[in-house]
Ligand SMILES: [Fe+2]
């Protein structure tokens with residue numbers, strides 16, 4: 279009897295002929311560098327990984343609006359205010375494309391939103407740092423949006439179609455964001471001593487957190503390997519960090535400012551940039567909710583959700599009315 283039970287359970291673990299065929303089709307699409315679309319069969323683990331990644335990315339765009347929205351009323355000129363409003367609005371748009379892409383994987387947006395509001399879902403740790411001065415708008419644009427681009431350009435070729443396509447448009451806008459940040463810092467660095475100092479201070483505070491945006495070192499990032507095999511991710515965390523640090527090491531010279539990293543240098547022998555050790559304990563603590571702004575960001579997001587209830591109700595009532603008039 280015991281033997282029969284064991285055989286039964288072994289049998290159920292063996293994939294059926296149809297499952298094997300589906301897996302083979304999926305593997306062929308990945309091997310071919312082609313794209314998986316929502317109607318295609320995909321392994322559950324692939325769906326789950328992507329749902330988590332795309333929704334966390336969407337949450338980061340939405341929470342990421344907060345540090346900069348804080349400065350809209352304090353921008354130093356009408357022109358700066360208009361640019362900042364456009365930038366923050368772009369981030370809302372990024373959130374919307376990404377929630378739509380995540381929904382095509384089968385989880386409703388309400389559920390994804392619920393995961394964020396109840397603290398079950400994470401978002402990028404960088405947004406849990408405060409934006410203290412106007413120069414932070416420059417450092418965030420240059421370093422945070424810059425790191426986002428380095429991370430996201432390869433995602434334009436992600437194997438999941440809706441994600442890759444959303445990234446194409448997002449990257450175009452991120453590139454504008456990075457330039458506007460750089461331009462803010464450039465204006466400050468050419469200004470008074472106090473303005474130059476303010477720009478340097480902002481870079482000093484955002485340098486290390488922006489390098490940590492690529493995630494833990496490769497040897498501590500066990501899921502990366504699978505994501506690369508599925509061609510969601512194209513480069514490892516450390517490779518992306520390398521590209522980014524090399525880029526900003528050059529750009530900072532144009533600003534006439536410095537990166538707060540005396541160890542930073544290009545090592546000819548290994549062909550790699552050497553940078554200081556990053557504070558991964560701090561990173562883990564911020565991820566777990568211990569950053570200076572975690573509680574504030576979540577409180578603000580929950581309040582915005584509550585205050586926006588009437589908009590969602592009105593939109594739903596309007597959609598209903600439209601649908602009824604179409605039937606009539
Ligand atoms: Fe964005």
Ligand SMILES: [Fe+2]
Nearest residue numbers: 369423452455
């Ligand atoms: Fe951005």
